[in-house]
Amino acid sequence: xxxxxxxxxxxxxxxxxxxxxxxxxxxxxxxxxxxxxxxxxxxxxxxxxxxxxxxxxxxxxxxxxxxxxxxxxxxxxxxxxxxxxxxxxxxxxxxxxxxxxxxxxxxxxxxxxxxxxxxxxxxxxxxxxxxxxxxxxxxxxxxxxxxxxxxxxxxxxxxxxxxxxxxxxxxx
Numbered sequence: 001x002x003x004x005x006x007x008x009x010x011x012x013x014x015x016x017x018x019x020x021x022x023x024x025x026x027x028x029x030x031x032x033x034x035x036x037x038x039x040x041x042x043x044x045x046x047x048x049x050x051x052x053x054x055x056x057x058x059x060x061x062x063x064x065x066x067x068x069x070x071x072x073x074x075x076x077x078x079x080x081x082x083x084x085x086x087x088x089x090x091x092x093x094x095x096x097x098x099x100x101x102x103x104x105x106x107x108x109x110x111x112x113x114x115x116x117x118x119x120x121x122x123x124x125x126x127x128x129x130x131x132x133x134x135x136x137x138x139x140x141x142x143x144x145x146x147x148x149x150x151x152x153x154x155x156x157x158x159x160x161x162x163x164x165x166x167x168x169x170x171x172x
Contacts (some may be wrong), residue, residue, distance in 0.1 A: 024130060031129035032072035032092065034121040039075075047086070049103050050076050053117060063089040064096040074121050076101060090121060092128050099124075 038052040046054045055063070057078040067073040073091040078084070079100075086101040088109060099109040106113035107120045114120040 024134060027130050027133050028126050030133075031126045034118055034125060035070050035073045036118070037066050037069075037073050037075040047103070049107070050086075050117070057083070060089070060096070060098065063087075063098075067091040067096050072121075072125055074117075076117065088117070088121070090124060092125060093132065097128075 036051075036053045037055075039055045043054055043056040046056070053074065054076045055066070057080055058066075059080060063075060063077055066075060067089060068091070071091055071094070075089050077087050077089060079087050086103075088099045088101040090097050090099065102108050104113075106115060107117055108114065109120065109124070112123065114123065
């Protein structure tokens with residue numbers, strides 16, 4: 001079954017372009033999928049909030065070798081340089097990327113928090129893929145916006161209104 005985008009006529013018959021960015025959605029669908037690399041041996045002192053993707057204290061080189069099998073592969077290891085801290089090792093763009101991993105009831109590497117490592121990795125792969133494939137497209141979107149209003153933000157300041165440092169203004 002195909003979904004169709006339809007437009008309803010409003011009282012003033014004003015055309016409203018679709019908000020959905022089909023190109024970015026397509027890229028999101030093309031992004032590599034997470035592939036958990038499980039540890040085959042039992043690891044002592046594994047934190048309770050990590051599963052079989054936790055490999056204990058292994059080197060970056062060992063992680064790189066384990067992840068070289070496929071794009072989207074990931075594992076968690078304890079840092080050798082900073083014992084007691086954890087690293088998410090992720091294969092993207094034919095290289096292994098390492099991110100310091102935190103847990104406060106939810107998993108995170110930046111500000112965004114996730115219920116599971118799988119969700120964090122899924123979001124990370126989509127973000128990396130879109131940033132890689134659509135950097136120019138996203139740049140053009142910010143330079144040449146097609147909407148004056150996006151959510152609660154005004155892109156073109158009103159006469160006499162104060163602007164924020166980024167040139168954006170919040171709606172009251």
